[in-house]
Amino acid sequence: STLQQADATASGPIFNLPAGDVMAAVGIDLRTERFAFNGNATDLATQARVFNPPFDSVNDFVTVQRNVKAVFTEVLIPVAKNLETTLALRRDEYSGFGASTNPKVSFRFTPVESFLARGAYSTGFRVPTFAQQLFGITISSYSGKDLVDPAKCAGLKVDTTKPGCESITPDTVFGGKPDLGPEKSKQWTLGFVWEPVKNFSAGVDFWSINKTDSIQSVGLTTLLANASLFPANFIRDGAGNLVAIDQRWVNAGESLTSGVDINLRANGRLADGKWTAVLDGSYLLEKKSRLLSNSAWGDSEIGVFSRTGDLGLRWKHTLTGAYQSGNWTTTLTQIYRAGYKDAVLPGVANGSVKPIDLQTDVDSYSTFNASATYSGIKNVGLTVGIKNLFDKDPPFTAVYDSDTGAGSSWEPRVADPRGRSITLLASYKFF
Incomplete structure (x- = not known):
């Protein structure tokens, strides 16, 4: 590009x-x-x-x-x-x-020196990416034995004793969609920063994002449960048999996400050095969507797998501590992501398939990074860093991001499969 x-x-x-x-x-x-x-x-x-x-x-x-x-x-x-x-x-x-055309209005108010109130409102407009529009079509047969035609089997469960509820294996279609349109958004923030003493400050910002005509890939389970809303996605032959399910990108409905971002900062002296601690966290208050603008809102999507966009973790944070003494600076950082419910195949979702010891809870994920920097040589900086200090493996997942199948084992929006790594860095300032 x-x-x-x-x-x-x-x-x-x-x-x-x-x-x-x-x-x-x-x-x-x-x-x-x-x-x-x-x-x-x-x-x-x-x-x-x-x-x-x-x-x-x-x-x-x-x-x-x-x-x-x-x-x-x-x-x-x-x-x-x-x-x-x-x-x-x-x-x-x-x-x-x-x-x-999109407006934005914002304000900053400081009634006293130690307190700042702030807020903003704006609208947005996002066109689909080239890949979402133009990537070629990939067609593959559904390999499971738990799928039925939603137009012929209202219960969505395989049952050979009921006409129309036999197992089918239609093709599934993925790829770009040339007629995708833009998505629109409205968002606002309202918060404050408070510094009661010189060594501590707290920032809290509430926010909300409302998207319409969202560009998204609707999961197979959701499509089957809402087949009447997406008739064009179910491709049939002349006899009315379901031969393919189109899972390409669509402009679908509306989404509403809100939360609160927290920033805490503190510093002080310890022995002959200075310490600092910073917490940047985000807590999700609401995440829901509906497939059409006039349909009912769905269940909460907080802590539930979504194939595209933000995963909707209830809580995530980065906590950093640093200590500087003389020519040495050391840091230790924790990156934390809350756990969530993994996706399941259609047969598991409708209850027709009941795997033994099924585990859909994805564990929380926490890693630590550490570094030490020496600046005692003029114009020279020497740093040693360790990423994933305790060599933590990512939690197991069955599906991930925009994956089109199962067996991925880890979720890149949350975790990193790479183990402990060491970095050595030397820098020199010429002027």
């Missing part, structure tokens, strides 16, 4: 208010995005039978491009000595998608 970009901005004061100058900025942004996938054009009959290889004839296409034009403006208004507000407006025009 390549990106060519040209932009220009102009800014400065436009007039004066009792609390200060009103500042303004205007600008333009021109971009050309190009994308090509140089796959293997060898005839399929001569290729090894590897499922969805990264370079395959399915994704062999010439360069495509997208032109983007944008204009924007922003004005900062000092309403009072302790209150300022910012108004912004941006208009983007994408070739093939039309134009979208």
Whole structure:
């Protein structure tokens, strides 16, 4: 992929208010995005039978491009000595998608020196990626024995004694979808930073994101349970038999996610050195979606596997401690991710298949990184770092991210399968 970009901005004061100058900025942004996938054009009959290889004839296409034009403006208004507000407006025009205008308004209020209140509201617009639109189609047969035609078997369970409830193995279709549209969003934040003493501060920000026409890949279990909402995804032959299920990207419904971000900072002296501690955490309050804008909201998706987007962990944080004494600085960092419920195959979801000792709880994941830096040589920095200090393995999962099958064993949005690693770094400043 390549990106060519040209932009220009102009800014400065436009007039004066009792609390200060009103500042303004205007600008333009021109971009050309190009994308090509140089796959293997060898005839399929001569290729090894590897499922969805990264370079395959399915994704062999010439360069495509997208032109983007944008204009924007922003004005900062000092309403009072302790209150300022910012108004912004941006208009983007994408070739093939039309134009979208999105505003943003924010404020900062400091009633006393130790307390800051802040908030913002904005709307957004995101077009699908080239891959989501243009990647080739991959077709594979469903290999399980737990699938039925939802139009013929209302219970969605295999039952050979009931007509229409026999097991079927239709093809499943994955890949890009050229007619995907953009998704839109509305989001707001409201929070504060409090510094009661010079050695401690606490920041808390509540936030909410509402997306419509979300670009997503609907899971097979969800499609089967809501077949009437997605009739075009169930492909049938002339006799009405289900021959394929389309699981490509769709613009589907609406999602609502909200949470609170926490930042705690403390520092002090210990012996002849200084210590600092920082906690950055995020707690999810709500995560839900609906398949159509006029359908009912689904169950909570907090702590539940989702095939695309954010995994929706209830809690995650990064905790860092550092100590500096003389020419030495040492750090220890913990990265923590809460556990969640793993996905299951359709037969398990509808109860027709009951595996022995089925475990769907994915454990929480915590790793530690450590480093030590020496700066006692002029212009020279020497660092030794250890990633995954205790050589922690990722928790087992059955499916992951945008995986199209089972057996992946770990989730890249949460964990890293690499074990302990050591880094040696030397740097020199010439001026």
